[in-house]
Amino acid sequence: MAEDKFAKRPFMTVTLDKGRFTEEGGIPLAVLGKLAAIEGAVREMARHVFFEDHPDKKHVRDGFDEQFRLVIRSLTTGSQSLAIDRWSPIYGEEGKRDDDAPDGAVEQDEYDLAALRLVEVGEAARQEDGTVAGPRGSLAKFGRFLSLLEGDEVVDFIVQSQEPGAAPAVRCLDRRAARRVELAAAMSADPKEEPYNAVGVVERVLFDKRQARIRKRETGRCVLVPTTADSEALLGDIASDGRTDLVRVVGTVRRNADGDLAGFVGDLTFSRIGGPSLAARLVELEKLQDGWLDGAGKAPRPVLFRRAADIAWTIVERLGLSRPYVYPTPDGGLQFEWDLDGDRGLEVTVRHIRNGWEAAVLADWLDEDDDAELPRFTKMPNLLDWLTRAIAVDEDDVDGD
Amino acid sequence: MATEPRGPEIPATNGDHPVVVYRAVHPDFVQEGRVTSQAYRLSGADGGLLSVRDGRVVSAEEACHRHRAQGRRAAGVAALQVQDYHGHNVRVFEDPCTVAEDGFDDDSHALADLRALSPTAAGRLGKKLVRASTVRLFEDAA
Numbered sequence: 164m165a166e167d168k169f170a171k172r173p174f175m176t177v178t179l180d181k182g183r184f185t186e187e188g189g190i191p192l193a194v195l196g197k198l199a200a201i202e203g204a205v206r207e208m209a210r211h212v213f214f215e216d217h218p219d220k221k222h223v224r225d226g227f228d229e230q231f232r233l234v235i236r237s238l239t240t241g242s243q244s245l246a247i248d249r250w251s252p253i254y255g256e257e258g259k260r261d262d263d264a265p266d267g268a269v270e271q272d273e274y275d276l277a278a279l280r281l282v283e284v285g286e287a288a289r290q291e292d293g294t295v296a297g298p299r300g301s302l303a304k305f306g307r308f309l310s311l312l313e314g315d316e317v318v319d320f321i322v323q324s325q326e327p328g329a330a331p332a333v334r335c336l337d338r339r340a341a342r343r344v345e346l347a348a349a350m351s352a353d354p355k356e357e358p359y360n361a362v363g364v365v366e367r368v369l370f371d372k373r374q375a376r377i378r379k380r381e382t383g384r385c386v387l388v389p390t391t392a393d394s395e396a397l398l399g400d401i402a403s404d405g406r407t408d409l410v411r412v413v414g415t416v417r418r419n420a421d422g423d424l425a426g427f428v429g430d431l432t433f434s435r436i437g438g439p440s441l442a443a444r445l446v447e448l449e450k451l452q453d454g455w456l457d458g459a460g461k462a463p464r465p466v467l468f469r470r471a472a473d474i475a476w477t478i479v480e481r482l483g484l485s486r487p488y489v490y491p492t493p494d495g496g497l498q499f500e501w502d503l504d505g506d507r508g509l510e511v512t513v514r515h516i517r518n519g520w521e522a523a524v525l526a527d528w529l530d531e532d533d534d535a536e537l538p539r540f541t542k543m544p545n546l547l548d549w550l551t552r553a554i555a556v557d558e559d560d561v562d563g564d
Numbered sequence: 565m566a567t568e569p570r571g572p573e574i575p576a577t578n579g580d581h582p583v584v585v586y587r588a589v590h591p592d593f594v595q596e597g598r599v600t601s602q603a604y605r606l607s608g609a610d611g612g613l614l615s616v617r618d619g620r621v622v623s624a625e626e627a628c629h630r631h632r633a634q635g636r637r638a639a640g641v642a643a644l645q646v647q648d649y650h651g652h653n654v655r656v657f658e659d660p661c662t663v664a665e666d667g668f669d670d671d672s673h674a675l676a677d678l679r680a681l682s683p684t685a686a687g688r689l690g691k692k693l694v695r696a697s698t699v700r701l702f703e704d705a706a
Contacts, residue, residue, distance in 0.1 A: 444595060456590060457636040459607060490600035491592055493607060500600060508691055510601065525691060533685035 174233060174249035174278070175201070198247070200307040202233045207301035208277035216273075231274040249274070281305050441479075441486045445472055448491055461495035463515070470520045471497040471513040474543065478511065481547055482554060487511075503528075503554070511546075522546055526553045567611055569675045571658025574618060576647040584619035585649075585656055585674055586627035586641035589699065594639045599699050603642055604690035612679030612686070618658060619643070621672035624700045632704065634668055640701035648696050649676055652689055 177198070209231065213223050232250040251274070284302060451462040463471075475487055478499075487499035496514040503509055507528040514521050523537040524546070540546035574583055593603045606614060617627040624641050631638040646656050655677050661670040678686050 448592070451592065455592060459609075488595045488598055488600070490595065490602050492602060493605075498600060498602060508601075508695060510691065525688065527688070527691050527695075533688050534682045536684055537687075 171234065171236070171248040171250050173236075173246065175247045177245045177247070197308055198235075198245070200304040202231075204281060204301045204304035204308060205233075205274055205277045206231060207298050207304065208280050209273040211298045211301065212273040212276045212280065227273075230272075277301075441472070441475060441489065444489045445497075448489065448497070451491055455491065456493050460491070460493045463491060463495050463497055467495070467497060467513065467515045467520070470515070471499070474511070474513055474520070474522060474546070475499045477543060477547070478550060482550055484509075509550075509554075511550075516541070524549065524553075526550075529553060567613075569613065569657030569659045569677065571660055571674075574620075574646055574656045574658055574674060576645070576650055578620055582645045582647055584643050584645055585616040585676070586619060586622070586624055586643050587614070587616050587697070588628060588631035588636070588638040589640050589642050589701075591637055591639040594699075594701065597699070597701065599642055599694055599697065601687075601691040601694045604693045606678060606683075606686055612677070612681070613659075614676040614678055615659075616656065616674050616676055617641075617670075617672040618674045625702055627672060628700075628702045630670055630672065634670070638702075639704075640699060642694060642697035642699050644693060644697050648693070652692065653680070654678060654689070 206228070210223055210227075213227065214220065230251055234248050234250055236246040236248045251272075281301070284305065445468055448463065449465070449468055451460075453462050454460060455462060475489070478484060479486055484501055484503070487501050490498045490500065492498050492512060492514075494514065496512050498510055498512040501509040505528070507526070509527075510525040512523045512525075514523075519541060522540045524540070525537055538549060540549065574585065577583060587603060589599050589603045593600045604614065606612060617630065619627075622630065624643055627641050628638050631641075649656050657675050657677060659673050659675045661668055661673045663669055678689065681689060
């Protein structure tokens with residue numbers, strides 16, 4: 164191999180909405196971790212591509228790993244776009260020569276091919292094609308990266324064209340297929356196929372199937388447990404506490420050689436267990452645009468969703484309430500509503516204000532003057548304290564902060 | 565929107581039957597069949613008069629259909645008896661819309677008069693009204 168010179172060239176841009184890059188004045192570390200996953204996914208897929216092309220080889224060629232390194236070039240404030248460059252060899256106008264190929268054929272760059280392959284994986288999954296090729300580790304990392312994206316957020320892969328002089332190929336991908344990719348990744352471990360019913364626990368709960376208890380609360384994970392009498396009863400208990408979002412997933416699954424669940428096969432049916440889904444509802448409301456109320460109605464700001472969700476979950480977890488219903492308000496707020504025991508109605512309306520948020524509370528069982536201003540809070544401890552006292556005492560004199 | 569109701573007060577009963585009025589409910593105000601109190605909240609443009617439709621003139625489904633026919637979105641209607649409004653010292657008046665004045669005809673249009681209430685009191689009333697309502701949702705064929 165000739166001595167290579169290295170240079171940076173555009174590899175991908177990630178465009179994220181919902182203020183995750185800009186509104187908080189930086190990039191959360193959790194986002195960086197997921198961005199880093201794309202490098203690992205491309206690396207593993209590139210090795211897979213290499214071994215597909217060279218079935219006789221047991222090792223990749225020298226310098227293979229050094230060919231690919233991603234660096235963040237820029238975060239454009241306001242655009243919510245993050246540009247990522249590839250640090251890679253300069254091939255020259257004729258492309259890179261493959262010393263092993265006849266007639267000096269141009270060697271394919273496995274990393275560019277790997278990026279395209281990952282895009283095809285996502286597209287195949289999005290189209291519910293179900294055909295996913297690639298090593299399990301790569302797909303799992305890819306799924307982790309995709310979990311960064313939601314709704315209309317996009318990632319563009321900018322891949323060096325194999326045709327000298329041709330424009331780079333740009334392929335776009337969005338988030339909608341992430342879950343299927345994750346499932347497909349789990350399925351790619353050559354599992355045994357057998358009919359099996361299973362339940363999935365998603366959104367806020369990680370379920371420890373060995374110890375049969377909730378291990379950790381987290382958003383966006385899915386853990387499968389078999390449908391046994393024990394797990395059904397346990398899930399029923401979890402659901403009845405009203406604090407967790409559970410989804411029952413029934414379908415035919417595969418198990419791998421170790422007997423662990425490895426993924427679903429064929430059609431799945433989803434049904435929710437217990438109370439409204441807070442996370443799903445917020446995702447639904449994030450699609451609102453200004454003018455949603457027949458031409459009036461301001462859309463809630465992206466940052467409000469995160470803050471309001473934190474407030475709602477804190478109330479749910481600290482006060483032991485069920486998940487609330489959520490509605491938009493015409494002035495760009497989000498209103499959480501609970502139907503409490505004893506025919507009592509509670510509303511917490513959260514609005515974005517300059518330095519944070521403000522929550523107005525309507526507790527309809529309190530004997531208040533109809534003209535009295537609603538108590539308003541800008542600090543979580545004060546809100547929790549007021550709610551605790553209001554819920555515990557039917558008629559109490561409690562004031563806002 | 566009218567600043568004064570353009571018709572007589574709607575009575576609580578029609579013969580032996582209680583009179584029902586329907587409030588159109590925007591789809592975003594419905595989650596899993598449950599309607600928010602926002603459905604009964606006034607906007608600044610309402611001038612303290614809450615739009616409803618007279619159940620003596622239209623059925624629940626027709627009330628929803630008319631709302632949609634005016635280019636506005638509705639998942640269904642929330643129904644309350646006029647007597648329920650009276651329980652909160654709110655009177656309901658006929659307010660038929662005409663092409664000349666409103667750009668469309670709607671002889672079922674009516675107004676619940678909340679002008680005597682402060683914004684806070686009107687907000688609290690919305691909570692009470694929605695809890696007393698019967699909600700009917702209708703598929704939107706369009």
